[in-house]
Amino acid sequence: MSDRPNKVVIDEELCKQCELCVVVCPVHALRISDRINTKGFHPAELYEYDKCIMCGFCAMTCPERAIAVYRPEVQKA
Ligand code: SF4
Numbered sequence: 141m142s143d144r145p146n147k148v149v150i151d152e153e154l155c156k157q158c159e160l161c162v163v164v165c166p167v168h169a170l171r172i173s174d175r176i177n178t179k180g181f182h183p184a185e186l187y188e189y190d191k192c193i194m195c196g197f198c199a200m201t202c203p204e205r206a207i208a209v210y211r212p213e214v215q216k217a
């Protein structure tokens with residue numbers, strides 16, 4: 141995965157496991173992970189990388205501002 145450009149980056153420490161991003165994603169690319177952050181929440185993760193269309197809905201929806209979406213045209217080489 142490291143050789144692929146970032147699409148969705150989730151700050152796991154900010155996530156409060158509300159699942160709004162999971163629900164809003166139109167292609168079901170997100171899920172709640174098995175990991176636990178220091179606050180005791182299971183953070184969301186992008187598990188269907190190839191499905192993600194970088195629409196940004198998850199980032200716009202997250203109440204904790206824990207998600208950043210990167211589009212290829214704005215990424216540096
Ligand atoms: S950017 Fe869009 S398609 Fe990608 S994970 Fe977020 S809501 Fe889903």
Ligand code: SF4
Pocket residue numbers: 150154155156157158159160161162183184201202203204205206207
């Ligand atoms: S919307 Fe934000 S706080 Fe809620 S589960 Fe997704 S990343 Fe976590």
